[in-house]
Amino acid sequence: MLQVKPVPPERLPALLRRMPKAELHMHIEGSLEPELMFAFAERNGMSVPYADVAALRRAYVFNNLQEFLDIYHAGTLVLRVEQDFYDMAWAYLQRAAADQVLHTEIFFDTQTHTGHGLSAEVVINGLHRACVDAKEQLGISAALILCFLRHLSEAEAFEALEQALPYRDKLVGVGLASSEMGHPPEKFAKVFARARALGFRLVAHAGEEGPPAYIWSALDVLKVERIDHGVQALRDPALVARLVHDHIPLTVCPLSNLKLKVFPTLVQHNLGRMLEAGLVATVNSDDPAYFGGYINENFTQTFAALGLNAQQAYQLAHNSFAASFIDASTKQAFQHRLAEVFETFE
Ligand code: HPA
Ligand code: ZN
Numbered sequence: 001m002l003q004v005k006p007v008p009p010e011r012l013p014a015l016l017r018r019m020p021k022a023e024l025h026m027h028i029e030g031s032l033e034p035e036l037m038f039a040f041a042e043r044n045g046m047s048v049p050y051a052d053v054a055a056l057r058r059a060y061v062f063n064n065l066q067e068f069l070d071i072y073h074a075g076t077l078v079l080r081v082e083q084d085f086y087d088m089a090w091a092y093l094q095r096a097a098a099d100q101v102l103h104t105e106i107f108f109d110t111q112t113h114t115g116h117g118l119s120a121e122v123v124i125n126g127l128h129r130a131c132v133d134a135k136e137q138l139g140i141s142a143a144l145i146l147c148f149l150r151h152l153s154e155a156e157a158f159e160a161l162e163q164a165l166p167y168r169d170k171l172v173g174v175g176l177a178s179s180e181m182g183h184p185p186e187k188f189a190k191v192f193a194r195a196r197a198l199g200f201r202l203v204a205h206a207g208e209e210g211p212p213a214y215i216w217s218a219l220d221v222l223k224v225e226r227i228d229h230g231v232q233a234l235r236d237p238a239l240v241a242r243l244v245h246d247h248i249p250l251t252v253c254p255l256s257n258l259k260l261k262v263f264p265t266l267v268q269h270n271l272g273r274m275l276e277a278g279l280v281a282t283v284n285s286d287d288p289a290y291f292g293g294y295i296n297e298n299f300t301q302t303f304a305a306l307g308l309n310a311q312q313a314y315q316l317a318h319n320s321f322a323a324s325f326i327d328a329s330t331k332q333a334f335q336h337r338l339a340e341v342f343e344t345f346e
Contacts, residue, residue: 001318002339007310015345016299016313020338022320023096023104023284023295025228025251027147027177028085028127029076029112030287031092040078040087048078060290065209065260066179072290076112085126093134093142095288099296102334103141103326106131107175111149111160120163128170143172143325145203148191150176150183157191165198172325173201175228176218180210185218192222201325203228203251209262212236219248226251226323231262233279234270240277249280249323254302255293256286266305275312282320314342 007015034053041048050056062068079085089106096104108127110120124144131142146164148157164171174195176188185192185204196202206218208229215233218224219242230250233239243250254269256262263269274281283302288294293301303313321334 002314002342004311004314004342005345007345009307011345012303012310012313013300015310015342016303017296018100018345019313019317019341020100020102020334021295021317022282022324022326022334023101024226024249024282024320024323025107025253025284025286026092026104026295027107027109027287028089028092029079029108030072030291031095031289032075032079032088033091033289036088036091037075037078040080040084044078044080044084046078046080049074060259062260065181068260068287068290069178072287073112077116079113079116080118082122082126082129085123086130089127089130089142090133092288093130093138093140095294097134097138097140099294101140101295102337103143103321103324103330105143105145105172105325107145107147107177109147109149109160109177110163111152111156114160114163120160121167124164124167124170128167141326141330144170145173145175145201146171147175147177148188149178150187150205151179154188154191157188158194161191161195168198171200173203175202176204176206176222177228180205180208180214184210184214185224186221189221192224196223201225205229207232208257209260212239215239215243219246225249229253229257231257231270231274234273234277240279243280244278247280247322249282249319250274251284251323252281253284253286253291253298255291255298259291266301269302269306271302272306272308272312275308275315280319280323281316282323283316310342314338 034056202224203226204218205228207215226249
């Protein structure tokens with residue numbers, strides 16, 4: 001690991017913004033900004049049940065994951081045609097590129113939208129077309145991960161997987177999202193086994209609000225390669241030892257944790273303790289339109305609150321590439337660009 005030159009605290013935000021990084025945990029439906037939501041509603045001949053953008057933003061106050069999911073789900077109602085998915089993803093990809101994200105792995109689900117009468121084809125083709133154009137026009141690489149909704153049944157997850165199979169080459173993996181408590185990973189053992197047999201990369205949300213036991217079963221039953229969130233792991237030293245030993249990455253989302261009251265303040269966030277424990281932690285935005293910031297905002301606010309330093313910034317960015325599903329040579333090339341920025345930063 002590169003030994004990084006010390007950077008004075010007042011220069012750290014500039015370094016955090018400039019450093020190349022990968023984003024591995026963001027839900028594209030959670031990047032739908034209120035302005036775009038009103039625009040889609042209008043062109044689709046629908047209405048948003050809020051007077052204006054400011055009134056909608058004022059509603060973004062949550063006490064837990066479920067309160068967020070209810071509002072988030074209501075927001076997806078304005079997504080009706082392929083162009084909506086394209087425009088939503090394009091808006092996110094532009095912001096990510098501006099934040100020096102070289103590679104992003106985007107979560108989406110089809111179950112929300114098929115529940116509104118859309119086809120999986122419309123969703124996947126719109127998102128994928130934006131990823132292709134972003135590579136060409138913005139130079140950012142993007143991959144798609146299909147999330148199953150864990151508050152629904154395993155049979156419904158199987159149905160979503162089947163519907164996505166004609167578009168298999170447009171997807172890199174599958175994940176597990178939505179209401180965690182009461183919906184343990186093992187509920188989806190069979191569908192994850194099937195996805196694994198089909199060659200999908202596997203991730204799952206675990207240990208956001210749920211107990212360490214959910215992280216154990218995501219690893220041992222679902223056989224996931226990364227844990228999304230995973231902040232509850234520190235409650236279980238044996239689990240931490242396992243995660244460190246197996247280099248299992250954790251995609252941490254600090255502003256999400258703050259807004260969903262997983263931690264009462266950012267100062268109390270355990271990201272620094274995760275790094276000290278040797279965990280492969282990364283920083284991500286989760287649902288940036290709802291949680292008050294894209295990836296660079298997550299980095300700068302968390303570093304300020306926790307007093308983290310340039311070495312830890314390098315570690316987190318290095319981890320983000322190591323934990324990604326890109327091929328080994330591209331990974332090395334991105335990590336080389338990262339080292340260069342740190343070596344030349346004044
Ligand atoms: N947790 C679970 N499901 C989600 C989230 C999250 O943070 N964001 C969007 N779906
Ligand atoms: Zn998430």
